Amino acid sequence: MAKPTAKERILDSYxxxxxxxxxxxxxxxxxxxHAGVSKGGLLYHFGSKDALVDGMMERLARLSDEDIERARKAPEGVVLYYLRTAITDVTMQKPLHRTTMATIRILLNEPRVADVVKTYNKKIHDMISENVDDPLTAELVILVGDGLYLRAALGGEDPSHLLDRMDEISARIQR
Structure with missing residues (x-):
C-alpha cells in the first residue's frame, strides 16, 4: 500500500x-x-480551516460515491450490501466511517456540510428505491441500515451478531 501523501495525512489528522x-x-x-507537517506545509495544501472542511467534504463525497458504486455492483444486491456495511464499515473502521464520524462532529456548525450529507442521503435513498419496489419498504431498509450503523458507531449493543442474519432481516423488511 502506498504511503499517504501529506495532504491525506493532514485530512486524516483533521x-x-x-x-x-x-x-x-x-x-x-x-x-x-498531528500530521507531522509544518504549519506552512498545512497551509500549502489547505489555506484555512474552511479549506480543511472543504477538503473533508470532497473526501466524503468521493468515498460516498465509491461506496454507492460498490453497492450497485455487489453480488448480494444493494439491500444486503447496505445493511451489512452499516455494521462492517464501523467494526472495520473503514475510511467512509471515519469521515462520517468527523462530519457528524461539525454538522451543526457548518451549513455547507449539511448540504453534502443531504446529497449523499438522497443518493442512498435513490439507490435503495431503485432496488426495492415499494416506497415504504425502501424507507424501512434505510431506517434499519441507519439504526444498525448508529448502534455500531455509538458503542451500544454490538450488532455484529446480526451479520449472519442479514438475509433474514432483508426478507422480513421486504415482506
Whole structure:
C-alpha cells in the first residue's frame, strides 16, 4: 500500500482531532503537528480551516460515491450490501466511517456540510428505491441500515451478531 501523501495525512489528522476532541480541538497548529507537517506545509495544501472542511467534504463525497458504486455492483444486491456495511464499515473502521464520524462532529456548525450529507442521503435513498419496489419498504431498509450503523458507531449493543442474519432481516423488511 502506498504511503499517504501529506495532504491525506493532514485530512486524516483533521478527522481524528474532530472525532476525539470535536471542533474546539481544531487549530491549524494542532492539525499540522498531528500530521507531522509544518504549519506552512498545512497551509500549502489547505489555506484555512474552511479549506480543511472543504477538503473533508470532497473526501466524503468521493468515498460516498465509491461506496454507492460498490453497492450497485455487489453480488448480494444493494439491500444486503447496505445493511451489512452499516455494521462492517464501523467494526472495520473503514475510511467512509471515519469521515462520517468527523462530519457528524461539525454538522451543526457548518451549513455547507449539511448540504453534502443531504446529497449523499438522497443518493442512498435513490439507490435503495431503485432496488426495492415499494416506497415504504425502501424507507424501512434505510431506517434499519441507519439504526444498525448508529448502534455500531455509538458503542451500544454490538450488532455484529446480526451479520449472519442479514438475509433474514432483508426478507422480513421486504415482506
Amino acid at each position: 478527522e481524528e482531532i474532530l472525532i476525539e476532541q470535536g471542533p474546539g480541538g481544531i487549530t491549524l497548529e494542532a492539525v499540522a503537528a
